[in-house]
Amino acid sequence: MATSARKKPVKRRRNPIQSRGQATVDAIVEAAAQILARKGPTAATTNAVAARAGVSIGTLYQYFADRDALLQEIGRRHVAEMQAVLAGALGGIDGLPLPEAVERLVAAIVASHRVAPRLHQALHQSLARDHLDTIDAFEVAVEAMVSRALAGRDELDLPAPELTATVLVRGLGGLIRTTLRREPERLDDPALARAMRAMILGTLGESRRDA
Amino acid sequence: MATSARKKPVKRRRNPIQSRGQATVDAIVEAAAQILARKGPTAATTNAVAARAGVSIGTLYQYFADRDALLQEIGRRHVAEMQAVLAGALGGIDGLPLPEAVERLVAAIVASHRVAPRLHQALHQSLARDHLDTIDAFEVAVEAMVSRALAGRDELDLPAPELTATVLVRGLGGLIRTTLRREPERLDDPALARAMRAMILGTLGESRRDA
DNA sequence: GGAGAAGATGAGCCTTTGCTCAGATCCTCG
DNA sequence: CGAGGATCTGAGCAAAGGCTCATCTTCTCC
Incomplete structure (x- = not known):
């Protein structure tokens, strides 16, 4: 019961305007996917993802409201x-x-x-x-x-x-x-x-x- | 690469001798299974399991070396x-x-x-x-x-x-x-x-x- | 009865991790 | 050039959760 899918409307904090921003988003997603694939879900911490993507943790949260939004993406x-x-x-x-x-x-x-x-x-x-x-x-x-x-x-x-x-x-x-x-x-x-x-x-x- | 299954030999800390101990172990496993089934893996914290089983967290760790051992059981x-x-x-x-x-x-x-x-x-x-x-x-x-x-x-x-x-x-x-x-x-x-x-x-x- | 083992307790230490915020830096465009 | 928005930074807060340990209670068995 209660498989009610509460909709989480993508929860992106800011959409990249400049190409620099887009590149950053891609790098983050790419890094997260890699860690996920190689070391599994538990290893894919937000800090680890940011580190691998070569951006600061703050940047990550500029584009994704929370870890979950990143996984969904x-x-x-x-x-x-x-x-x-x-x-x-x-x-x-x-x-x-x-x-x-x-x-x-x-x-x-x-x-x-x-x-x-x-x-x-x-x-x-x-x-x-x-x-x-x-x-x-x-x-x-x-x-x-x-x-x-x-x-x-x-x-x-x-x-x-x-x-x-x-x-x-x-x-x-x-x-x-x-x-x-x-x-x-x-x-x-x-x-x-x-x-x-x-x-x-x-x-x-x-x-x-x-x- | 490195899917080497390092063996974790069940890692039980103490095997129950008295029937009281066996009952406790059963209660713990039962409680954990229930939480796992109803609320998913993330909800099955060791503290929550102990609480539901009606035993203290210390008791849980008397029988299981760590959370993982419990899941395996x-x-x-x-x-x-x-x-x-x-x-x-x-x-x-x-x-x-x-x-x-x-x-x-x-x-x-x-x-x-x-x-x-x-x-x-x-x-x-x-x-x-x-x-x-x-x-x-x-x-x-x-x-x-x-x-x-x-x-x-x-x-x-x-x-x-x-x-x-x-x-x-x-x-x-x-x-x-x-x-x-x-x-x-x-x-x-x-x-x-x-x-x-x-x-x-x-x-x-x-x-x-x-x- | 009582010694000692088995069992139970739970406050709290310690680590991990998601995430914030106050500000610095970079870009664009008039 | 320079204002203002876009982007980035990272120290560190707060919460969560795994787990320890010093101590107490219950059981067994002679």
């Missing part, structure tokens, strides 16, 4: 990056025959998770329950996208494309996240990619109306 | 509980025909995650990277178990049962964890269970040697 940027990679790799997939489309999808989803694996993990850890909104929104969008793509293929004849999309997206996401944490190198294993394709194709086949 | 107990539920629900599954076996598996895996969903989430968040060993060990065990079960069914004719098991277990786990966080009530949805069965059966079919 990192989340936002990371999601945007993943989204870009996904969108790029998925362009024109609708026209492709199913097997190729699936192959592309797998490649795309893997690629999107490879953008910044450690950071990805760290964000899932450090973003408090109330602040996973950004990530959640992204996942919802991906599910919707896949759902639409599935519904568009009459050949599949799915009785509930949304449900199938949900299962596939969350399942694949979880699989990749777990693998990333435990055996990161394995993400490059062609056998794993093959298995993922089998999972998708099999799920689609078994979910057909007549199955 | 909670993880250990939680995993044991999940394992018990899983094992119980999966007994004699080998003899069953495939569809029923899959149905049982889905039910079992869902049930095991329903043991203490909030705590489950909190543990995944709060256990530092170096201390996920307990959870990881459990997941590895489950994968091995499923792998064995799959290999035992000649009908399936899987070229790589371990790989299929890995994909299935991690995929299902991720799916359930995500759903648990975003739409917990949906775990009871029969449609979701059906979709999960479709995913499993489909993946198995598509992974067959001749597929």
Whole structure:
């Protein structure tokens, strides 16, 4: 109960006007992301971030109302990056025959998770329950996208494309996240990619109306 | 790099001898688990835990070397509980025909995650990277178990049962964890269970040697 | 009964960390 | 040039939280 997402309207104290300010903000976010990725959430203290960014702690608080706002900004940027990679790799997939489309999808989803694996993990850890909104929104969008793509293929004849999309997206996401944490190198294993394709194709086949 | 798991040998300061001590330890662990589940990792301070357990902070440190040791103990107990539920629900599954076996598996895996969903989430968040060993060990065990079960069914004719098991277990786990966080009530949805069965059966079919 | 171990207490030390503020410095533009 | 806004500085405040230790109470067992 009470998962009421009280909106925290970005809480930026001052928006950079001069290019100098923009550069500073970028440096801060970059530094924070690095620390987060390399040493985990607890190491990403505001003082440490400021130090690594090469600015004073005061400067950091000139642009971010509090530590949380900084973390949220990192989340936002990371999601945007993943989204870009996904969108790029998925362009024109609708026209492709199913097997190729699936192959592309797998490649795309893997690629999107490879953008910044450690950071990805760290964000899932450090973003408090109330602040996973950004990530959640992204996942919802991906599910919707896949759902639409599935519904568009009459050949599949799915009785509930949304449900199938949900299962596939969350399942694949979880699989990749777990693998990333435990055996990161394995993400490059062609056998794993093959298995993922089998999972998708099999799920689609078994979910057909007549199955 | 340096994911070297430095072993922290349980670091219990004193093992309870008298039953009074055992009760105290239980109360502490119980209190900590509750706070963790209800208010998240940050709320589970040692002082708060001691207060809720109805013991003094000194008593807590009589049994646990540090906060981390306490968290690890909670993880250990939680995993044991999940394992018990899983094992119980999966007994004699080998003899069953495939569809029923899959149905049982889905039910079992869902049930095991329903043991203490909030705590489950909190543990995944709060256990530092170096201390996920307990959870990881459990997941590895489950994968091995499923792998064995799959290999035992000649009908399936899987070229790589371990790989299929890995994909299935991690995929299902991720799916359930995500759903648990975003739409917990949906775990009871029969449609979701059906979709999960479709995913499993489909993946198995598509992974067959001749597929 | 009583010695000694087990168990319990809680004030408070000490470190960490988020964050403020009073001012210095840099830029832009008329 | 110089006024005024933008930017930056960093010592240090205040709160939070992990943890210690000197001391007291309860239990066990001969």
